[in-house]
Amino acid sequence: MTSFDHTKYTPFKPVAITNRTWPDQTITKAPIWSSVDLRDGNQALVEPMTVDQKKQFFALLVDVGFKEIEVGFPAASQLDFDFVRWLIEEDQVPDDVYIQVLTQARPELIERTYESLKGAKKAIVHVYNSTSTTQREQVFRMDMEGIKQIAVNGAKCVKDHAAKHPETEWVFQYSPESFTGTEIDYAIEVVNAVAEVWQPTPENKIIINLPATVEVSTPNRYADQIEYFCRNVKQRDSMIVSLHTHNDRGCGVAAAELGVMAGADRIEGTLLGNGERTGNMDIVTMAMNIYSQGIDPELALGDMDRIISVVQACTLLQVHPRHPYAGELVFTAFSGSHQDAIKKCLANQTDDKPWDVAYLPIDPRDVGRSYQEVIRVNSQSGKGGVAYTLEQEYGLALPRWLQVEFSPIVQAFAEKDGGVVDAESMKNLFENNFMTGTTPYKLGKYDLAKDDVDTVHAELTGNNTSVKITGNGNGALSAFSEALGKHFNMRVDIIQYQEHALTVGSDSQAIAYVQANIDGDRFNGVAIDNDIVSASIQALLATVNQKVTENSDSAVA
Structure with a gap:
């Protein structure tokens, strides 16, 4: 018997729309994409991004x-104000990119917003106020006319300040916040009033953003709202209709896709879906959905490992292994029948044929993955036993991604040498393949300086020589990866990291596991040390040593 009291909730009241057309539409081109990672995504973090993390994230976008x-x-954050000034004063914004800033419809905030944008080449000023029934009645305690007047006054203020800075190419954007909780005809009335102030034309459009600030209905009901809005708003041909969906019901991507089918032109979201509560609309997922239908998403998502690396480093949030398109396990088959079907389809697949492989909606190579990552041994066929033995005998709690990498090595050894692999042989295989932090290069002395950024100075010895390297980053591992990359002329992106104590007690050693993408190839490194920082950077050095050795072998061959 459930203890839930479902009677305290009222169902969403759908828009009365007849002859809806969106169910018969298909998406045939990419929408205009707008990333809100640095604002909407950032405000949802336990630890908001530092300036350096924002710089790194902006470069990725x-x-x-x-x-x-x-x-x-x-206008609400000095950190944000300074970051906007840095982007403009240091000429970090490409000529074809609009920077967008958010402000409430309050005169003092709008004035401060324009101060931050002084000298910008292109900018979108995004002004908003909440229009929902709940917010009107319980938060602001204002009637409909009063809320509409806030929007109108804000629109006038935005327009007046823009006129003082004609050197900038301005675009105005308005959001009736909590659109999905607003009476639809009233939302249209407010938008019409704002448009009347801004006087858009088909050649000089405004952006009207219709947010599902909280997802309150099934995606088809949201699509009804969008189609009804597009049919009934004035000057539709002078507007870019934008969507900003959240994921409270787990349908943020579906709602955005159906909203585009219903007439929207533009999508706001974040890479990999970070956002308040259950998250924002995931642009990677929606863009790859479009791509899987043979449509150019107009975003470069082929280096998924780099995207994941930067997002994780800047947000301190891990990507779920089952995350669509980006997760570590999304192209992985553990079932024997699935593995067999994939193998047979891959054998028939040629470059001149459309992609048609069982269980794989897209070619893993398109996002930087390989077929070796598709077919793996599962716990029933060896991986679980390998991990259990190493943990029980030696205290090595291998993370899942390293279990996946190590299991085929053990399997190959078993097939070659009689099928029985004892614990000591297994440990030797593990050390020879992953604990390569001393050959050809070994870590010597190093020091770590912590300031606005972390700086590492380290000495490497090997090949009868000693070199000193330096790097900066957000943490010791990030700084050391930059130092190694610069010295060896490699691109080193950290994909996975995990560490633990080997035993209990104050004198316990630490073990660190690192997976890195180096110039497009993945390598796994492991190291043990009394100090966790030393173990971490030695594990990263182990991955680079493997790449250096591979390059040397290729050169000799």
Whole structure:
């Protein structure tokens, strides 16, 4: 018997719409994408991004191909204000990219917003106020006319300040916050009033953003709201209709897709879906969904490991192994029948044929993965036993991703040498393959300086020589990866990291496990040390040693 009292909730009241057309539509081109990682995503973090993390994230967004990037709420945060100034004064914004800033419809905040944007080439000023029934009645205690007047006054203020800075190419954006909780005809009335102030034209459009600030209905009901809005709003041909969905019901991507089918032109979201509560609309997922249908997503998502590395480093949030398209296990088959079907389909697949492989909606190579990661041994066929033995005998609690990498090595050894692998042989295999932090290069002395950024100075010895390297980053591992990358002329992205104590007690040693993408190839390194920082950077050095050795072998061959 459930203890839930379902009677305290009222069902969502759908929009009365007849002859809806969106169910018969298909998405045939990518929408305009707008990343809100640096603002909406950032405010949802337990530890908001530092300036250096924001710089790193902005560079990633530019490289991925976003032309509209919301960079902060400069009137509400000095950190955001300073970041916007840095972007402009240091000429960090490409000529074809609009930086977007958010502000409430309050005169003093709008004025401060324009101060932050002084000298910008292109900017979107995004002004909002909440219009929902709940917020009107319980938060602001204002009637409909009063809430509409807030929007109108904010629109006037935005327009007046823009006129003082004609050197900037301005775009105005308005959001009736909590659109999905607002009476639809009233939402249209408010938007019409804002548009009347801004006087858009088909050649000089405004952006009207319709947020599902809290997801309150099934995606089809949201699509009804969008189609009804697009049919009934004035000057539709002078508006870019934008969507900003959240994931409270787990349908953020579906709602955005159906909203585009219902007439929307633009999508706001975050890479990998970070956002308040259950998250924002996941742009990676929606863009890859479009890609899987043979449509250019107009975003460069092929280096998924780099995207994951930067997002994890800047947000301090891990990507779920089953995350669509990006997760470590999404292209992995553990079932024997699945493995067999994939193998047979891959054998028939040629470059001149459309992709048609069982259980794989896209080619893993398109996002930087390999077929070796598709077919793996599961716990029933060896991986679990390998991990259990190493943990019981030696205290090595291998993370799942390293179990996946190590199991085929043990299996190959078993097939070659009679099928029985004892614990000592297993440990030797593990050390020879992953604990390579001393050959050809070994870590000597190092020191770590912590300031706004972490700086590492380290000495490497090997090949009868000694070199000193230096790097900066957000933490010792990040700084050391930059130092190694610069010295060896490699790109080193940390994909996975895990560490634990080997035994209980104050004198226990620590073990660190690292997976890195180095120039497009993945390597796994492990190291043991009395100090966890030393273990971590030696484990990273182990991955680079493997790459250096591979390059040397290739050169000799």
